[in-house]
Structure formats: C-alpha cells, structure tokens
Amino acid sequence: MAKLIYTMGEVAAELKENASAVRYWSNYFEKYIKPQRNAKGNRLYTPEDIETLKQIQFLLKNQGLTLEGAAQRMAEDRRSVDKRVKAIGILKGIREELVNVRKGL
Numbered sequence: 705m706a707k708l709i710y711t712m713g714e715v716a717a718e719l720k721e722n723a724s725a726v727r728y729w730s731n732y733f734e735k736y737i738k739p740q741r742n743a744k745g746n747r748l749y750t751p752e753d754i755e756t757l758k759q760i761q762f763l764l765k766n767q768g769l770t771l772e773g774a775a776q777r778m779a780e781d782r783r784s785v786d787k788r789v790k791a792i793g794i795l796k797g798i799r800e801e802l803v804n805v806r807k808g809l
Contacts, residue, residue, distance in 0.1 A: 709740070709748045718754065719761055729760050732771055736760075736778060759785045762792065 716723040730737045730747065736756045739747035749757075763774035763785060777785060 706751065709750065710754060712747050712749075715749050715754055715757065719757060721761065726757060729757060733760055733775065733778070755786070755789070758789050758793070762789045766792075 710718075712723050712726060716726050719726065727747070730739055730753075733756070737749075737753050739749050739753060742748055759778065759782070760774055763769045763777055764771070767774075767777075769777060
C-alpha cells in the first residue's frame with residue numbers, strides 16, 4: 705500500500721539526492737511543489753510532489769538545464785517532461801530486473 709505522505713528524508717532517499725537539494729528545489733519551484741508541514745514544521749510531500757521533483761531532477765541532472773531553464777520548461781511543456789520521466793523510470797525498473805536475472809544465472 706502506497707503512503708500518502710512522505711518525509712524529507714524519504715523523498716531524498718528515493719531521488720538519491722541530498723535533503724538540502726530537495727529543500728532548495730521545493731523553495732525554488734514553489735509554484736509546482738507545495739509540501740505540507742507538520743506541527744514541528746517539517747516538510748511532508750505527497751506522491752504528486754515527488755513526481756514533480758522527479759521531473760525537476762530530470763531537467764536539471766539529465767537535460768543539464770539551469771534552475772531558470774527548468775522552470776521555463778516546466779511552464780511551457782510539463783506533459784512531455786512527465787512522459788520522459790515515467791519512461792526512464794520504467795526502463796530503470798526493467799534494467800534492475802535484468803540485472804537480478806543475470807545474477808541468478
């Protein structure tokens with residue numbers, strides 16, 4: 705069963721990024737990411753926020769865009785970015801399965 709809310713540490717681990725990078729992206733792209741806060745003030749992310757962070761990570765790390773360029777791309781054509789991120793996720797999953805099969809041989 706999927707969780708409804710994720711902590712900063714869980715999101716950072718899933719993205720394989722530093723928590724500070726995730727925090728910075730959350731602040732910079734506040735138009736797209738609106739984490740909730742608990743009583744202590746810690747950020748809590750929804751699955752939709754995580755998908756948006758994956759899109760941002762793709763634009764910054766894979767496409768080599770600056771923060772401004774990534775924000776512009778998100779504003780212009782967010783659907784194509786989402787499709788690419790999902791395709792890459794599926795391909796990574798297939799690769800992991802193939803590596804596991806290879807180890808089993």
